[in-house]
Amino acid sequence: MNYHWNWGIFFQPNPMGTGTYLDMLLSGLVLTLETGALAWIIALITGSIVGVMRTLPSKGANWFGFAYVEFFRNMPLLVQLFLWFFVLPELLPNSAGLWLKQLPNAPFWTAAIGIGFFMSARVAVQLQAGIGSLPRGQKMAATALGLTTVQVYRYVLLPMAFRIILPPLTSEFLNTIKNTAVAITIGLLELTGEARSMQEFSFQVFEAFTAATLLYLLVNAVVVTAMRFLERYVAIPGYITGK
Amino acid sequence: MFSNFDFGVIIRALPYLFYEGMSFTLMLTALSALGGLIFGTAIALMRLSGLKTLGRIAGLYVDFMRSLPLVLVIFWFYFLVPYIGQWLTGASRPISVGAFASSLITFIMFEAAYFSEIMRAGIQSISRGQPAAANALGLTYAQTMRYVVLPQAFRNMLPVLITQTIVLFQDTSLVYVLSITDFLGAASKVAQRDGRLVEMYLFAAIVYFTISCIASFGVRRLQARIAILR
Numbered sequence: 001m002n003y004h005w006n007w008g009i010f011f012q013p014n015p016m017g018t019g020t021y022l023d024m025l026l027s028g029l030v031l032t033l034e035t036g037a038l039a040w041i042i043a044l045i046t047g048s049i050v051g052v053m054r055t056l057p058s059k060g061a062n063w064f065g066f067a068y069v070e071f072f073r074n075m076p077l078l079v080q081l082f083l084w085f086f087v088l089p090e091l092l093p094n095s096a097g098l099w100l101k102q103l104p105n106a107p108f109w110t111a112a113i114g115i116g117f118f119m120s121a122r123v124a125v126q127l128q129a130g131i132g133s134l135p136r137g138q139k140m141a142a143t144a145l146g147l148t149t150v151q152v153y154r155y156v157l158l159p160m161a162f163r164i165i166l167p168p169l170t171s172e173f174l175n176t177i178k179n180t181a182v183a184i185t186i187g188l189l190e191l192t193g194e195a196r197s198m199q200e201f202s203f204q205v206f207e208a209f210t211a212a213t214l215l216y217l218l219v220n221a222v223v224v225t226a227m228r229f230l231e232r233y234v235a236i237p238g239y240i241t242g243k
Numbered sequence: 244m245f246s247n248f249d250f251g252v253i254i255r256a257l258p259y260l261f262y263e264g265m266s267f268t269l270m271l272t273a274l275s276a277l278g279g280l281i282f283g284t285a286i287a288l289m290r291l292s293g294l295k296t297l298g299r300i301a302g303l304y305v306d307f308m309r310s311l312p313l314v315l316v317i318f319w320f321y322f323l324v325p326y327i328g329q330w331l332t333g334a335s336r337p338i339s340v341g342a343f344a345s346s347l348i349t350f351i352m353f354e355a356a357y358f359s360e361i362m363r364a365g366i367q368s369i370s371r372g373q374p375a376a377a378n379a380l381g382l383t384y385a386q387t388m389r390y391v392v393l394p395q396a397f398r399n400m401l402p403v404l405i406t407q408t409i410v411l412f413q414d415t416s417l418v419y420v421l422s423i424t425d426f427l428g429a430a431s432k433v434a435q436r437d438g439r440l441v442e443m444y445l446f447a448a449i450v451y452f453t454i455s456c457i458a459s460f461g462v463r464r465l466q467a468r469i470a471i472l473r
Binding site: 003070071073074075076077078079080082083086087090091174178179180181182184185192195196199205206209212213216217220 | 307310311312313314315318319322323326413414416417419420427431440441444445447448451452455456459
């Protein structure tokens with residue numbers, strides 16, 4: 001390969017005047033984590049509500065949960081981001097649309113909300129499966145004790161279900177972080193975006209993408225380790241994974 | 244509220260959207276699914292082979308691919324493939340391989356990691372007695388896999404494999420970052436040329452939604468049929 005390697009490039013100043021190329025990548029990493037964290041909060045809250053709705057005795061709630069999941073699962077994430085970013089402001093009343101378009105950091109909010117709702121459908125499916133995997137007797141016993149439906153979910157079903165689905169939720173959390181890379185298409189300069197612009201400015205393709213790759217691997221390793229500790233901490237006694 | 248929209252732009256762009264765009268998307272999806280399945284099955288067999296080093300290499304490959312965002316992998320291969328081509332052919336400068344080949348290689352390599360995990364679960368779902376019986380009949384390892392284990396594993400995993408292909412179909416839209424004219428790329432080119440973002444992106448969303456919905460409905464029916472047979 002007659003490629004000109006230059007690993008020192010990371011310590012050279014970037015053309016934006018915001019420090020070195022390394023600083024550029026690190027600011028991208030921070031933005032990736034911020035977007036991922038906000039999206040995950042949205043996904044977890046909305047996904048939990050929809051997941052619970054899918055298990056309620058009410059037909060209407062079931063139907064809503066089903067339609068919600070199908071809607072967000074059957075469109076590519078990229079198309080959904082375009083809908084939030086380009087289409088939504090045009091469909092709103094003029095003043096609201098204008099306000100939305102002039103919002104500072106619009107790509108950041110769009111990406112966090114878009115990815116959040118996209119992932120919420122997946123969280124909902126996981127939670128539904130988790131609640132479904134609990135023995136019927138748990139709900140019956142809770143009802144027999146005189147708990148209301150809200151209390152049954154709050155004190156019995158949800159604490160169990162969330163612990164059971166913690167491993168798949170870890171993968172969904174990692175997917176949320178990875179999906180932030182799609183936001184490059186609406187101009188968010190997250191980690192992949194910064195690596196791409198570093199490549200465009202410096203022509204050091206492989207150094208830029210290697211650094212981004214290593215940073216993603218690092219984030220993965222940290223999340224997986226942290227979740228393993230959390231899993232051990234919340235393990236249910238008596239289950240295979242329990243103490 | 245749709246008064247100042249021009250939905251005729253969709254009609255005028257239909258031939259371009261479907262002949263240029265959708266045929267690229269479908270071709271890429273079908274070939275990547277096929278290539279990913281073959282390569283993924285090979286990786287799954289490597290992991291289950293009992294040879295420690297082989298298994299570890301396959302495991303590392305799968306973990307590595309699955310910890311990176313697809314967009315980054317697309318960029319990697321887009322820039323890497325010309326250099327690999329140069330190295331393979333001994334040319335003096337990086338070879339240009341074209342949009343289709345580059346994205347096809349990307350998706351085969353990326354999806355293989357996901358397909359291999361599905362096939363691994365499928366192979367592990369076959370009871371131990373099956374390969375033992377095949378062994379007793381005098382079949383070699385290759386024959387056992389070819390005639391006994393893989394057909395059953397493939398069949399058990401068919402719904403999951405199709406679901407993954409639907410995900411793949413949606414993910415091919417990400418070649419947008421290389422300005423390739425797949426379905427979304429075609430829609431976005433028309434949208435930007437005519438200044439009709441709303442109409443084109445809504446239409447693209449509806450098309451993706453309809454195709455994925457029909458496919459996942461098919462998967463549910465298939466799942467029900469397989470469930471009865473077992």
